[in-house]
Amino acid sequence: MSGGVDSSVSAALLKQQGFRVQGIYMRNWDTADERGVCTSAEDWEDVQRVCFKLDIPCEQVDFVKEYWTDVFQQTLDDYAAGLTPNPDVMCNQYIKFGSLISKVPVDAWFATGHYCRTYDGRLLRGKDRNKDQSYYLSTVPEDALRRTMFPLGEFESKTQVKNLAEQLGLHVAAKRESMGICFVGQRRRFADFLAEYIDQPPGPAVDLQGNVIGQHRGLFGYTIGQASHICHGPHKWCVAEKDVPNNTLICVPGSNHPALFHSACTARNWVWIHPSTALEGEKLVDAQVRYRQSPQKAILSKQGDRYTVRFLEPVRAMARGQQVVVWDGDWCLGGGVIDTIESAFPSP
Incomplete structure (x- = not known):
């Protein structure tokens, strides 16, 4: 309780x-x-x-x-x-x-x-x-x-x-419904809360061409697909990628930029709720990469010790570390942690 x-x-x-x-x-x-x-x-x-x-x-x-x-x-x-x-x-x-x-x-x-x-x-x-x-x-x-x-x-x-x-x-x-990180609760500024535990310096925010558009406050405080709140010109800049080795936040103009859409992901640490149903070939499944996302049709296949989830339609704002979960109708089969993602619209 x-x-x-x-x-x-x-x-x-x-x-x-x-x-x-x-x-x-x-x-x-x-x-x-x-x-x-x-x-x-x-x-x-x-x-x-x-x-x-x-x-x-x-x-x-x-x-x-x-x-x-x-x-x-x-x-x-x-x-x-x-x-x-x-x-x-x-x-x-x-x-x-x-x-x-x-x-x-x-x-x-x-x-x-x-x-x-x-x-x-x-x-x-x-x-x-x-x-x-x-x-x-x-x-x-x-x-x-x-x-x-x-x-x-x-x-x-x-x-x-x-x-x-x-x-x-x-x-x-x-009573109001509890929100936020499990058991830690909702924090007014989640990035500030994380900053109490993660020591990461600010750094440049750039566009896809590498042009500096502003400064981020620490990469941990940003989520793929969300507004960066970095002001530069008339555009609303959204987070497309985090370049950790170079401490750089890569942003794109607009919330529906092609760079925000992905077609597939691989997942590690996969858990089958029922080990007897573990997949060896391919299977059409319903898949989600976040809670309350509408289920998306995808092809699930095994690739070595990882699983690949290839969506039939592009999915917006997948991120490494998210949980990808698959269902067969209403039956939840299991899921894993997203390790790599594949762009739906590769850059020319």
């Missing part, structure tokens, strides 16, 4: 169904936000209030060390190397469905408030396509999924969940 409406309603539904329910709150981060407020303490208080209302026990477990080692330090290393990591995927793989589930008795079910479904150990998209979170669970192994329940998977909208929370008299019904 996170202290939010999703996990709170999940606990309530399980109790209504006759299960003996116990809430577990993970303490993974122990510093205050910009207001000087320890959000972890606030969330733990919300969990306790909900559990008191539902008349179920709850406990707090501490994974601060594990989160720092397995998730946050890797996230910092990736940003420093010019990558675009996904700490939420890593948190689910190593913390929630790793360190935490290992503490759950083997004869007990594990449940979370994710918007997804399971069937015979398969991970399926949630009914609410806008909230479907199977992307974030694409590295969770089959043995963990076989003992996991997702009570919100059949709900068709977040509004239904909030309305149910109000009907149940849960005070978290009106």
Whole structure:
């Protein structure tokens, strides 16, 4: 339980169904936000209030060390190397469905408030396509999924969940949805937050011809495809590439410049949720390189120890370090970390 409406309603539904329910709150981060407020303490208080209302026990477990080692330090290393990591995927793989589930008795079910479904150990998209979170669970192994329940998977909208929370008299019904990096929370200026941990100097921002158009504040603070906020002439400059060895940010004019579109990627550290389905040839799949992206048709093939995902239509703003995830219909097969990308419109 996170202290939010999703996990709170999940606990309530399980109790209504006759299960003996116990809430577990993970303490993974122990510093205050910009207001000087320890959000972890606030969330733990919300969990306790909900559990008191539902008349179920709850406990707090501490994974601060594990989160720092397995998730946050890797996230910092990736940003420093010019990558675009996904700490939420890593948190689910190593913390929630790793360190935490290992503490759950083997004869007990594990449940979370994710918007997804399971069937015979398969991970399926949630009914609410806008909230479907199977992307974030694409590295969770089959043995963990076989003992996991997702009570919100059949709900068709977040509004239904909030309305149910109000009907149940849960005070978290009106609580704002948590955003930002997993367990660190939303930061007013994420680049400034990263700058507390990554020592990287400013450097030149250039166009595709190498002409200097301004200065960046540190490559870690920029994401491929996003506005660079570097002013130079009448154009809106978007980030196309990060040249880490030369500490240079490469930008293009306009948000739909051809250099922002890619046709394929290779992925490392690939995880098949069901090892028995591991691909040897080629397969037509639905693929996403970010959460809430519309699924795109692609050809998945194995290339040595990596997998290639070749999209049938160009995809905007792929970045090294992102997680590419593939589905067969609603069935999430797995995914990997993008290692290389291929431009859809190569320069002449």
